[in-house]
Amino acid sequence: MLNIEENVILSKFCTWHVGGPARYFVRVSTIQDLKEALLWAQEKKLAHFVLGGGSNILFSDVGYAGLIIKIEGRGVVINGSELIVEAGAIARLAVLKASELNLGGLEHLAGIPGTIGGLVRGNAGAFGMETKDSLVRVHVLHNVGNEWKEEILERKDVYFSYRDSLFKKETGSYIIWDATFALIPIPKDVILKLVNDDLSARKDKQPYTFPSAGSVFKNPSLEISAGRLIEECGCKGLKIGGAEVSTQHANFILNKGGATSFDIHALIEEIKKRVFEAKGVKLVEEVIVL
Ligand SMILES: Cc1cc2nc3c(=O)[nH]c(=O)nc-3n(C[C@H](O)[C@H](O)[C@H](O)COP(=O)(O)OP(=O)(O)OC[C@H]3O[C@@H](n4cnc5c(N)ncnc54)[C@H](O)[C@@H]3O)c2cc1C
Structure with a gap:
């Protein structure tokens, strides 16, 4: 039997600790429950999003209007x-x-x-x-x-x-x-x-004191590290609201306290702009922006 919750705050389910409410949220621990949840969303004509550990996601401050399906089969x-x-x-x-x-x-x-x-x-x-x-x-x-x-x-x-x-x-x-x-x-x-x-x-090598989502950008190639490019463009320590580019590892954006998804998103865009202007490289996000 599915337990579909309403208005569940997503910041608890991502390692950046940001994000507004999901309209619907369900945990599934069997494949039958997963199928049922998908059918439920389909019948209601709602979008769904599959969530794992939330360690590679930037949830929006306004939340998610559909069904978040948290996968909890851990066998x-x-x-x-x-x-x-x-x-x-x-x-x-x-x-x-x-x-x-x-x-x-x-x-x-x-x-x-x-x-x-x-x-x-x-x-x-x-x-x-x-x-x-x-x-x-x-x-x-x-x-x-x-x-x-x-x-x-x-x-x-x-x-x-x-x-x-x-x-x-x-x-x-x-x-x-x-x-x-x-x-x-x-x-x-x-x-x-x-x-x-x-x-x-x-x-x-990596900052673990503040919430993050690991490396924000993919490395442009095997030889070029995104972190190195960001560092060379002077972005270490760059801050918008509560979000800050780590001074230890430039490909990490930290939630230094009270950061919003908006802050993190704005910082991602600022980094992309600076790296493109200085290096001509278009950085691509590794994190999923929802
Ligand atoms: C401190 C820190 C260090 C990190 N170090 C590394 C590292 O060394 N190497 C590395 O590669 N990454 C690293 N990451 C990033 C992250 O842990 C990985 O990308 C990880 O694979 C994301 O898994 P997740 O379960 O948290 O996925 P989520 O963040 O929950 O989801 C990510 C994407 O996967 C999809 N997804 C999740 N589960 C399923 C499923 N069952 N079926 C289909 N789609 C699914 C989601 O819909 C979403 O699109 C790090 C992150 C942090 C916070």
């Missing part, structure tokens, strides 16, 4: 050398569970704060590893006509590239329910060391 199953993770689980949970059996291969994803659904959609990556690297297949709901059909897509069918996938290109057509990864034998203590080393490296 993690190990079947031989395969790891099957439901979309609402965070990567660290899956990595730690596999490590109990001395199995690994996804260690560098463990520090990314999003859910598996968000990671697969955006082919999230860190420390030279991308989500696609050990991914085998994805179990999805695919919107065909007015119906949502369950499908299994092999990795080759998802057309992954840098922070990109079929799911991103065809936003709205696919919802990831679970993903299967190939595991390889690695001793538990080695896995835990890799995870902890990554976390320490993140704390050294």
Whole structure:
């Protein structure tokens, strides 16, 4: 039975801690509930938006007029050398569970704060590893006509590239329910060391004291980092309202207290303008602006 809530404040559901109310909000922990929620929105002719961990989203101050569907299936199953993770689980949970059996291969994803659904959609990556690297297949709901059909897509069918996938290109057509990864034998203590080393490296390089959404812009190429360009344009410390470009990592925008979505959005536009004027590079957002 779906519990559809009304006027739910979205700032609680994104790592930037900004955003107004969702007209409707529902948490789904089974694929049947997900189908029911989609049907409910469809019957009411409402837009819907699928939410994972909210670590890559800028919600609007005016909120969202449709149904927000928060994916809460968090099951993690190990079947031989395969790891099957439901979309609402965070990567660290899956990595730690596999490590109990001395199995690994996804260690560098463990520090990314999003859910598996968000990671697969955006082919999230860190420390030279991308989500696609050990991914085998994805179990999805695919919107065909007015119906949502369950499908299994092999990795080759998802057309992954840098922070990109079929799911991103065809936003709205696919919802990831679970993903299967190939595991390889690695001793538990080695896995835990890799995870902890990554976390320490993140704390050294990235600001964790104030709310953020990680890197705001994609790197323009493998050789050119967005953070470096922003820094070279003198944007570190640039502030609009409560939003500030981190002085530690220029591709992070921090909510220094009381920032609105408007402030963050204005700062994003200002950075894009300055980088284009000074460097001739058009930065593209990695974060989803809703
Ligand atoms: C401190 C910090 C550090 C970060 N470090 C990294 C990093 O090292 N590397 C990196 O790549 N990213 C990083 N990020 C960004 C972010 O964690 C990733 O982009 C992550 O993959 C987003 O997952 P999410 O579950 O939070 O997605 P959300 O923010 O909830 O959603 C992002 C997009 O994915 C869609 N989505 C979510 N779940 C599903 C689903 N089940 N099916 C279909 N679509 C779905 C949403 O509709 C939305 O369009 C960082 C963020 C923070 C705050």
